[in-house]
Amino acid sequence: MEHQVVEGSKPVTVPALDPTITARGVNVFYGDKQAIFDVDVDVPRNAITSFIGPSGCGKSTFLRCINRMNDTIPICTVTGDIRIDGEDIYDPRLDVVELRARVGMVFQKPNPFPKSIYENIAYGPRIHGLTRSKKELDELVEKCLEKAGLLKEVKDRMNEPGTGLSGGQQQRLCIARAIATRPEVILMDEPCSALDPIATAKVEELMEELKENYTIIIVTHSMQQAARVSQRTAFFHLGKLVENGDTRQIFTNPSDKRTQDYITGRFG
């Protein structure tokens, strides 16, 4: 008898309890070309959700909808409904700058500002007016570096340029910078793909700690990383959501054949 796993026409979705982010019927177009098709996703609070799928499947595009980064691409249009804590983030009255403070982002290549380590962290809180005094700002910078597990390594060189740190340190600096604006959500787009295994382990350990207070989404090409760090996994293919559920289930007994073929290395 054949295996039960079949290719479904509808995505297999296990509902998430207490989602921070709910997306319904999301479509994304680049000009005439549709990149995302009718995606419904729930992202649970205080947990790590990984988005996986082959290159060009739309996972990064979808990620960038959550902090409206796609707004910066002129030909890109997004339709559908995305809410954070019930609030429509595509509401025209919503302040996008404020949204991006609530939804921090970490990119594939560490991209510290060409400023001092201190200024990298202090910049966001300062422009958003989150602190009232130099002392308060100093404390916040220290706290963020501490949370990012970087304080010990950089406390004597706070005024040196952030770009002088190692790749792994730079990435943790970017995470410290992302949490400095007190976001609810942190989006990570392949945060470890340029890092060595030790730096990767440090970032993963940091994510594990951060998930107590933040909702984290990570886009990754490493199946092992998705399996290691996340509690939920969403698999995208050709712009569609194929399967979204508990990481444990997805990596031991996925429901859709395409998910199984992808994570076991049998794709095309």
Added chain:
Amino acid sequence: MPEHTVKSYEEELSLLDTKISRMGGLAEHNLAQAFDALQRRDARQAELVIVADHAIDVLERDVEEQVIEIIARRQPMANDLRHVIGALRITSDLERIGDLAKNIGKRAAAIAEVSHPKPVISGLSQMAELALKQLKMVLDAYAERDAELALKVWRDDQKIDATYNSLFRELLTYMMEDPRNIGLSTHLLFGAKNLERVGDHTTNIAETVFYLVRGEAISDDRPKGEDTTMARLAEHG
């Protein structure tokens, strides 16, 4: 199922199946030979079975090492993960079945000089046939990835248990009839117990095959057949 993009991975997984099928074939063969030796009171064949078990042990270690290497190097996921974990479990059940065949061989060697009571031997031979048939079916279920067949094997184990229960009572009666039968009967009883244990390991394999194919454990309750542990001697007094 489409093949893995990395061909050597595909080959490693199929090599695992080849080894398991070889192991299964050896276990089947040894069990049949051991029982045959017991039935025909052939001490020489019994000795051969005892020696032949070594090959199964070697294969078990081989499969174990290969599974560890696959986990370390390939980090299998989903059905592949279930495949390698399943292979590891099946191989250890097959190794135990090999040991039980060896034990039957030892019993056969020990009682080769003594003539057997006919009715008892026919009961035992019925049990051996059942155990061999079950083992063959479960190995087919593994090779074909057939969860339904595995489920059938799992359910049918109670037939072996039922035969064992009646054989147990028969041998007990036989011993009580004449204390001179005790030595022989004890050997035969252990032989029967070994066959009953073969059935249990076969059932374990059936559970593993079902999990491997479906990704979930068998859910219904299997009737527990073996009840001699609760049997009271007074019943036979």
